[in-house]
Amino acid sequence: xxxxxxxxxxxxxxxxxxxxxxxxxxxxxxxxxxxxxxxxxxxxxxxxxxxxxxxxxxxxxxxxxxxxxxxxxxxxxxxxxxxxxxxxxxxxxxxxxxxxxxxxxxxxxxxxxxxxxxxxxxxxxxxxxxxxxxxxxxxxxxxxxxxxxxxxxxxxxxxxxxxxxxxxxxxxxxxxxxxxxxxxxxxxxxxxxxxxxxxxxxxxxxxxxxxxxxxxxxxxxxxxxxxxxxxxxxxxxxxxxxxxxxxxxxxxxxxxxxxxxxxxxxxxxxxxxxxxxxxxxxxxxxxxxxxxxxxxxxxxxxxxxxxxxxxxxxxxxxxxxxxxxxxxxxxxxxxxxxxxxxxxxxxxxxxxxxxxxxxxxxxxxxxxxxxxxxxxxxxxxxxxxxxxxxxxxxxxxxx
Numbered sequence: 504x505x506x507x508x509x510x511x512x513x514x515x516x517x518x519x520x521x522x523x524x525x526x527x528x529x530x531x532x533x534x535x536x537x538x539x540x541x542x543x544x545x546x547x548x549x550x551x552x553x554x555x556x557x558x559x560x561x562x563x564x565x566x567x568x569x570x571x572x573x574x575x576x577x578x579x580x581x582x583x584x585x586x587x588x589x590x591x592x593x594x595x596x597x598x599x600x601x602x603x604x605x606x607x608x609x610x611x612x613x614x615x616x617x618x619x620x621x622x623x624x625x626x627x628x629x630x631x632x633x634x635x636x637x638x639x640x641x642x643x644x645x646x647x648x649x650x651x652x653x654x655x656x657x658x659x660x661x662x663x664x665x666x667x668x669x670x671x672x673x674x675x676x677x678x679x680x681x682x683x684x685x686x687x688x689x690x691x692x693x694x695x696x697x698x699x700x701x702x703x704x705x706x707x708x709x710x711x712x713x714x715x716x717x718x719x720x721x722x723x724x725x726x727x728x729x730x731x732x733x734x735x736x737x738x739x740x741x742x743x744x745x746x747x748x749x750x751x752x753x754x755x756x757x758x759x760x761x762x763x764x765x766x767x768x769x770x771x772x773x774x775x776x777x778x779x780x781x782x783x784x785x786x787x788x789x790x791x792x793x794x795x796x797x798x799x800x801x802x803x804x805x806x807x808x809x810x811x812x813x814x815x816x817x818x819x820x821x822x823x824x825x826x827x828x829x830x831x832x833x834x835x836x837x838x839x840x841x842x843x844x845x846x847x848x849x850x851x852x853x854x855x856x857x858x859x860x861x862x863x864x865x866x867x868x869x870x871x872x873x874x875x876x877x878x879x880x881x882x883x884x885x886x887x888x889x890x891x892x893x894x895x896x897x898x899x900x901x902x
Contacts, residue, residue: 514571514581521561523712523752523854526553530609530629532694532704538627538674538684539700540613541692544723546703546716548611553712553752559604562588599639606631611707616723621662625676625684637667654685697842702745702760709756712854714749742766744843754832754850754857761843771838774847781849782830784859789830792823828856 529550539546565571566581596602607630615623634648634655641648641657648655653669664681666674674681683689694700699718706714719727719740727740745760757774761767796819802809812819832851838844849857 514577518561518565521558523554523750524557525752526550526710529553529710530707532707533691534629535609535611535627535707536694536700536704537691538625538668538672538689539611539692539694539703540615540623540625540680541700542615542720543613543699543703544616544717544719545614546611546700547614548609548703548707548711548714550609550710550712551607552609555603555607556605598643600633600636601631616720616726618722618726623677623680625674625680628673628675630673632667632671632673634667637665637673640665651682651685652687656681656685699745702747702758706747706749706758709749709751711749711751711756714747716745716747718745719743750854750858751850752854753852754848754854756846756848758847759845761845764840764843767838767840767843767845770845771836774836774845778834778847778849781857781859782832785828785830785832785856788859789823789827792819792827796820796823826855828859832857 529552535548563585566578566585571578571581592603601607607628610626610628612624612626617623637648637655637657644657644659646657646659648657648667651666655667657665658678659665662678664674664676664678666681666685668674668685674684692700694704696705699716702718703714703716706716724740728737731737742762743759743766744762746758748757749755759767759770759774761770796816799809799813799816803813804810828851832849835846835848835850837846839846851857
């Protein structure tokens with residue numbers, strides 16, 4: 504089956520259940536930062552529950568959607584794609600007992616920049632982990648878990664370790680950092696306002712789907728400046744105290760803490776420009792879509808593909824309204840003149856109405872179908888090059 508216009512539209516209509524949902528049980532900053540590195544240069548946090556379980560469920564049921572089911576061949580293609588995803592999921596579950604789609608809840612990574620390329624880092628993962636889980640993972644790597652009080656530790660070699668804390672949190676990262684967090688004397692680092700972890704706590708408490716926070720130590724700052732010289736980026740590095748970017752189920756947001764009011768005002772102007780670009784990123788595609796749909800009537804009867812599109816005109820309009828925003832998302836900008844802190848939050852009814860990339864998931868699904876079709880296409884026939892017969896030797900000349 505070749506992927507035609509009707510099949511693509513049917514597939515997109517069936518993807519209405521995909522997206523990012525709010526997680527009412529999202530981890531608090533206290534939970535996410537329980538095993539934090541106090542002076543981390545970078546903190547990255549992801550809430551897997553907000554997008555993995557629901558999207559996987561929608562994917563597994565995609566072939567049964569009316570828009571997909573109406574085409575048996577398309578439904579078969581979708582089921583085949585689901586099977587390809589299900590295979591590694593089932594393998595991981597069989598080997599470790601962990602279902603990647605439901606048993607991992609959230610993860611927070613802490614990176615401490617060090618000279619060279621071997622930075623210190625530790626990742627704390629919340630999920631359905633047990634000592635048996637760690638034993639199975641260790642066995643796959645040919646290692647053995649060692650009890651450390653009520654916790655377990657696996658030395659993975661090359662100064663790396665994997666561990667399960669007494670409260671069931673999976674830790675992975677630099678061996679010294681992991682060991683430190685398993686000690687009976689370990690206490691959660693403070694994350695008061697104005698500290699590196701305090702900035703991370705501010706973002707995590709807003710329940711983002713994904714967030715990254717950067718507060719550079721003198722070592723990290725010097726390394727960045729030495730490597731990149733003098734330019735706009737390094738000027739930001741010199742004067743900034745903290746920066747964050749976060750994705751939410753209904754939009755995005757960022758913060759900037761400068762060392763001067765002039766710097767904060769400069770970032771406010773840059774932010775205003777970014778908002779304008781994001782609005783244009785919604786309005787322009789919607790405008791092009793309306794122009795294209797409106798112009799189709801002029802070509803009715805001239806091409807069968809155009810006629811197929813016109814039959815699904817209402818569905819195409821619905822798709823445009825579902826995956827392309829109108830650029831009217833809400834913008835909230837807060838300035839703290841004392842802390843030189845700028846906070847920007849953009850929100851609407853869904854992420855795709857703020858961030859144009861919100862429509863990438865449906866496009867990826869269509870791409871997967873197209874790639875699958877191309878991979879099944881027969882290879883072009885190879886025509887062998889004609890063989891040349893060597894000319895007969897010339898008769899010997901008579902002397």
